[in-house]
Amino acid sequence: MPIFNGSRYLRQFFESLASAVPEGYEIILVDDASTEPVLELLPDCRVLNDATRLRNDVNLGYSGAVNRAFECSTGEISIQLNTDLILHPNCVTVLVEKKGSTSG
Structure with a gap:
């Protein structure tokens, strides 16, 4: 997911992301040349500690930024x-389960 500044939203977003994504799922964070230290706002939790962190110069x-994340996925x-x-x-689990029930 692309990140450009927005530090006022990031802590709350990252905390909700940690509760929404189960362990073992791939998370790719792309700092799109932010002028704020956005990746330092990540809470300490296993799901986010394992995230791939990229920074665009x-x-x-x-x-x-989205395309760069997709290239690494x-x-x-x-x-x-x-x-x-x-x-x-758990919303990510629900989305993946719904997708699986409609594939074919």
Whole structure:
């Protein structure tokens, strides 16, 4: 997921992300040349400690940062999130289960 500044939202977003994503899921965070120390705001928890953290030296814009994350992704399913969201606990599990029940 792309991150550009927005430190006022990030702690709450990261905390909700940690409760929404089960262990073992791939998380890719792309700091898109922020002028704020955005990745230092990550709470200490296993899900986020295992996240891939990338930093762009130049701001690539939203699409460029998203594309960089997708290039690094190894999973079957990708879910694009924005950092101004507050996620419900376990919502990622529900999304993946719903996708699995409709595939075919």
